[in-house]
Amino acid sequence: MSLIQITNTEADADIDSHHSRNIQADIAIEATALHKSFGSTHALKGVDLKVAKGEMTVLLGLSGSGKSTLLRCLNGLHQLTSGEVTVLGEAVHVAKARKLRALRSRVGFIFQHFNLVNRLTCLENVLIGAAGRIRGPRYGLLSYTKAQRREALGHLERVGLGDLAFQRADSLSGGQQQRVAIARALMQKPELILADEPVASLDPQNAANVMDLLFQVCREDGITVVCTLHQVDLALQWANRIVGLRSGEKVLDESTASLSKERVLEVYQQLDPDAEITTS
Numbered sequence: 001m002s003l004i005q006i007t008n009t010e011a012d013a014d015i016d017s018h019h020s021r022n023i024q025a026d027i028a029i030e031a032t033a034l035h036k037s038f039g040s041t042h043a044l045k046g047v048d049l050k051v052a053k054g055e056m057t058v059l060l061g062l063s064g065s066g067k068s069t070l071l072r073c074l075n076g077l078h079q080l081t082s083g084e085v086t087v088l089g090e091a092v093h094v095a096k097a098r099k100l101r102a103l104r105s106r107v108g109f110i111f112q113h114f115n116l117v118n119r120l121t122c123l124e125n126v127l128i129g130a131a132g133r134i135r136g137p138r139y140g141l142l143s144y145t146k147a148q149r150r151e152a153l154g155h156l157e158r159v160g161l162g163d164l165a166f167q168r169a170d171s172l173s174g175g176q177q178q179r180v181a182i183a184r185a186l187m188q189k190p191e192l193i194l195a196d197e198p199v200a201s202l203d204p205q206n207a208a209n210v211m212d213l214l215f216q217v218c219r220e221d222g223i224t225v226v227c228t229l230h231q232v233d234l235a236l237q238w239a240n241r242i243v244g245l246r247s248g249e250k251v252l253d254e255s256t257a258s259l260s261k262e263r264v265l266e267v268y269q270q271l272d273p274d275a276e277i278t279t280s
């Protein structure tokens with residue numbers, strides 16, 4: 001082997017290792033051979049999943065296909081039966097409570113039913129997102145610094161609800177409440193947002209607004225988003241990538257750039273031919 005060949009080989013190895021380091025740095029979620037059982041129900045059957053940082057991924061599948069279970073395994077809300085999950089560099093499958101708490105402070109979770117505190121104002125609900133940054137006991141608004149209150153107001157303005165900051169959360173419509181929940185998640189300064197059917201309780205217009213908001217924070221803030229949905233058209237419109245589950249197995253994992261609606265609808269085939277699918 002000539003000297004020049006040796007040098008090239010070393011240079012290639014260097015580039016390769018640099019490249020793989022960069023790839024690792026660019027991965028937000030990596031799940032391998034993930035199994036989750038609840039008693040005799042095998043909810044996830046060897047699911048592999050890789051999500052790049054800054055990507056918006058939508059999980060689709062029939063009711064009971066394992067979407068929510070997968071989402072909950074990602075931040076340790078469910079303990080895995082077997083397999084490995086690394087999220088934002090943290091090995092969730094072996095993480096102890098303290099590490100899981102630290103990881104969850106970097107992950108915003110959006111729920112179908114918003115999970116706001118009804119009797120509190122929108123601003124107070126958003127400030128709850130900063131609760132992890134507060135030391136000592138909490139006494140309402142005064143527990144937070146002026147800068148934090150200004151920041152919370154900024155998030156409310158961003159989601160278009162600045163003028164409702166001092167209204168009780170339960171006086172808002174469902175779509176508005178979900179936008180407050182997104183503002184609360186942003187207050188956490190998350191690197192990842194997991195959204196479990198965030199638009200399932202909303203009418204089509206509000207559903208589109210909420211999806212647009214999630215898309216915006218993904219694109220503008222570089223926050224990785226993984227979201228479960230039942231609406232194929234919304235998934236195709238907003239996601240960078242669609243992952244399809246059927247009976248706990250991954251049956252689709254493709255960029256939306258090259259994905260047809262027919263191909264996505266195949267995710268719903270096979271089980272119950274009469275099953276109801278929402279396509280808009």
Ligand SMILES: Nc1ncnc2c1ncn2[C@@H]1O[C@H](COP(=O)(O)OP(=O)(O)OP(=O)(O)O)[C@@H](O)[C@H]1O
Pocket residue numbers: 038041043061062063064065066067068069070
């Ligand atoms: N905490 C639990 N205890 C027992 N079984 C559960 C639990 N959570 C989920 N399952 C079961 O695991 C399977 C997958 O449920 P999962 O909620 O993940 O499906 P999904 O695709 O999110 O459904 P949906 O679209 O209706 O929310 C189902 O058979 C469900 O009954």
